Amino acid sequence: MQKVWLQKSPCKIQGSKERLIGLMQVEEYLNNIVKRDGCVHLTLIDPASQKPERAAEIAKAAVEGGTDAIMIGGSTGAMGQVLDQTLQLMKEQIDVPTILFPGDSAGVSSYADAIFFMSLLNSRDINYIVTNQAMGAPLVRKFGIEPIPMAYLIVEPGGTVGWVGDARLLPRTKPELAAAYALAGSYFGMRYVYLEAGSGADNPVPVEMVGAVKHAIDKGHLIVGGGIRDRNAAAACAKAGADMIVTGTAVEDAGDVRAKIAEFVSAIKS
Ligand SMILES: CC(C)=CCC/C(C)=C/CC/C(C)=C/CC/C(C)=C/COP(=O)(O)OP(=O)(O)O
Numbered sequence: 443m444q445k446v447w448l449q450k451s452p453c454k455i456q457g458s459k460e461r462l463i464g465l466m467q468v469e470e471y472l473n474n475i476v477k478r479d480g481c482v483h484l485t486l487i488d489p490a491s492q493k494p495e496r497a498a499e500i501a502k503a504a505v506e507g508g509t510d511a512i513m514i515g516g517s518t519g520a521m522g523q524v525l526d527q528t529l530q531l532m533k534e535q536i537d538v539p540t541i542l543f544p545g546d547s548a549g550v551s552s553y554a555d556a557i558f559f560m561s562l563l564n565s566r567d568i569n570y571i572v573t574n575q576a577m578g579a580p581l582v583r584k585f586g587i588e589p590i591p592m593a594y595l596i597v598e599p600g601g602t603v604g605w606v607g608d609a610r611l612l613p614r615t616k617p618e619l620a621a622a623y624a625l626a627g628s629y630f631g632m633r634y635v636y637l638e639a640g641s642g643a644d645n646p647v648p649v650e651m652v653g654a655v656k657h658a659i660d661k662g663h664l665i666v667g668g669g670i671r672d673r674n675a676a677a678a679c680a681k682a683g684a685d686m687i688v689t690g691t692a693v694e695d696a697g698d699v700r701a702k703i704a705e706f707v708s709a710i711k712s
Pocket residue numbers: 488514515516517518543544545546547550558559560561562570571574575577578579594601602603606607640641690
């Protein structure tokens with residue numbers, strides 16, 4: 443596919459350096475792939491898990507395997523310089539968008555193209571609902587990063603991110619609760635919903651829940667992640683209504699990153 447997000451004319455954003463991409467363009471790029479292929483594949487890379495050079499290699503192999511964009515973030519570990527360096531090296535190797543997936547305002551880097559500007563709607567902690575976002579928002583503006591408004595919902599078991607984000611975990615057997623939160627997010631104007639089982643979860647979000655949430659948000663876009671390890675799990679989520687699939691651990695653990703990504707990509711794209 444032509445890289446629509448790179449074709450746009452340069453756009454000057456107040457207070458930031460000139461960038462090749464402007465507001466809305468990564469979101470359009472992703473949405474166009476959903477229209478074209480039925481589903482997007484996103485590779486999650488945690489900058490704290492390896493050296494920047496290795497992260498750039500993984501990103502390159504992921505793009506060769508057919509991933510559509512790179513998400514970068516982690517719920518624990520250092521960000522700052524490591525995040526900046528990781529993104530800088532990645533940008534030399536890849537030609538797909540880089541999207542921040544931040545745990546707090548320290549996860550905002552000027553070297554990314556976009557940010558999932560998310561609120562953890564089922565958190566008990568105001569910091570994860572709005573305070574971290576308020577601390578990060580001026581940086582997003584200053585750096586000229588494209589914010590993509592997103593409702594982040596954590597489902598049992600929730601993993602590290604469930605604990606860090608103090609989530610009142612959505613029960614796996616209650617798709618209607620997840621759908622209610624997703625609907626609330628869409629009424630707040632969030633165009634994306636992310637259903638998260640937690641990185642490394644034994645099982646992904648149940649397909650019944652994926653279907654119920656997709657039905658509730660209608661034209662909104664649904665991202666599903668956590669515990670997706672093989673083509674069957676990825677295909678089941680896509681078939682149930684996920685517009686985008688995230689894989690992190692399976693890619694980190696893969697001997698052959700390119701082949702592992704190709705497995706996911708062929709499973710989810712029509
Ligand atoms: C928009 C801004 C500036 C901040 C958002 C702040 C929010 C809502 C954070 C949600 C909670 C959180 C800690 C999210 C981290 C996102 C993430 C990278 C999860 C994946 O991390 P894991 O892989 O589960 O955890 P490890 O990093 O421990 O591997």
